[in-house]
Amino acid sequence: GDSVTQMEGPVTLSEEAFLTINCTYTATGYPSLFWYVQYPGEGLQLLLKATKADDKGSNKGFEATYRKETTSFHLEKGSVQVSDSAVYFCALSDRVTGGGNKLTFGTGTQLKVEL
Amino acid sequence: NAGVMQNPRHLVRRRGQEARLRCSPMKGHSHVYWYRQLPEEGLKFMVYLQKENIIDESGMPKERFSAEFPKEGPSILRIQQVVRGDSAAYFCASSPETGHAGELFFGEGSRLTVL
Numbered sequence: 001g002d003s004v005t006q007m008e009g010p011v012t013l014s015e016e017a018f019l020t021i022n023c024t025y026t027a028t029g030y031p032s033l034f035w036y037v038q039y040p041g042e043g044l045q046l047l048l049k050a051t052k053a054d055d056k057g058s059n060k061g062f063e064a065t066y067r068k069e070t071t072s073f074h075l076e077k078g079s080v081q082v083s084d085s086a087v088y089f090c091a092l093s094d095r096v097t098g099g100g101n102k103l104t105f106g107t108g109t110q111l112k113v114e115l
Numbered sequence: 116n117a118g119v120m121q122n123p124r125h126l127v128r129r130r131g132q133e134a135r136l137r138c139s140p141m142k143g144h145s146h147v148y149w150y151r152q153l154p155e156e157g158l159k160f161m162v163y164l165q166k167e168n169i170i171d172e173s174g175m176p177k178e179r180f181s182a183e184f185p186k187e188g189p190s191i192l193r194i195q196q197v198v199r200g201d202s203a204a205y206f207c208a209s210s211p212e213t214g215h216a217g218e219l220f221f222g223e224g225s226r227l228t229v230l
Contacts, residue, residue, distance in 0.1 A: 034218075043119070043206055043221035044158070089157060101210055102148070102171060103219060107157040 002027045006090045006106035013080055013113050021075040021109045023064075023090035031092040033057075033066050033073040034103070038087045047075075047088070080113045087111070119222035120189075121207050127228045134194040134201070136225045140209030147190040148219060149182060152204040164190060197229045 006023040013019060025033065032051040036044040048057035053068035062077045073090060090106040120139040128134050140147050145165055150158040151174075160174040164184035175182065179197075184190040194201055204226045208219035 036221075041223070043223045044208075044219075045221070046218055049218065101146075101219065102160055102163055103150075103158075104160070105150075105157040 002031065002092060002094055002104045004090050004092055004104055004106040006088075006109055008107070009087075009110035011109060011111050013111070015082055015113055015115055016079045017113075019075070019077040019080045019084075019111065021088055021090075021111070023073045023075065023106060025071050025073065025090070025092050027071075027092055027094070029094075031094060033064070034091045034093065035062070035064055035073075035075050036089045036091060036105075038089065038108070040086070044089065080111070082113045082115060085111055085113045119207055119209050119220050121205075121222035121225050123225060124223065125226050125228070127230060128197050129230050130198055131196050134197050134227055134229075136192040136194075136205050136207075136227070137189040138192070138207030138209075138222060139189040140207075141211075141220050143211055144209035144220070145212045146210045147184050148208045148210075149190075149192050150206045150208065152206060152224070154203070158206060161192075194227070197227070199229045202227055202229045 003026045034049045035047040037047045038044045048059040050057040050066035056065045064073050064075045087108045087110045089108045091103045093101045122137050147164045149161040152158045162175045162182045163171040167186050179195045181193045204224045206221050206224045208221045210219050
């Protein structure tokens with residue numbers, strides 16, 4: 001079945017440091033790939049997505065490129081801020097019967113950014 | 116434009132009691148998904164519903180758990196005879212029938228504590 005593996009946390013960085021959170025996946029077919037972010041006490045929010053190979057998703061300074069050859073979708077940001085502290089989830093989607101979308105999530109990576 | 120609404124936000128039950136969690140999807144959304152997040156783990160898919168139909172319940176435990184999405188009213192996740200291992204955050208998500216692949220809109224979650 002489909003699966004997502006992402007680096008374990010917590011990741012602790014100083015403000016303005018470079019961020020990489022690794023994510024690799026296993027899937028049949030051609031899934032879409034996503035990064036969701038969960039701030040403390042809140043639900044998940046879509047951060048960015050890519051729907052086909054070589055697509056780059058970007059939002060709020062975060063980027064991730066869909067690499068089919070390495071089955072990866074690593075999240076990067078050039079300069080993190082304290083407000084980026086959250087848990088980041090890599091996910092892939094599998095179209096299901098009835099037109100819906102079932103997401104398979106990684107275990108999440110907690111990011112802590114300190115001054 | 117209200118987002119996905121879940122209630123209660125926090126629920127405490129004793130072992131053997133019943134827990135009912137409610138989810139109202141975003142306006143215009145006809146697909147509802149329930150996910151469970153155990154402590155220190157990622158989100159696990161439980162069930163996907165459309166109005167009056169369960170489309171995919173492959174992630175739902177076979178006993179004690181049930182879900183519905185009636186023609187009128189919110190979706191309900193019901194857990195009978197709760198045990199301590201049911202303590203978790205339960206997230207509901209919704210999507211429109213013709214939405215972008217994999218883009219789900221999440222509620223803030225219902226946190227169940229079983230004493």
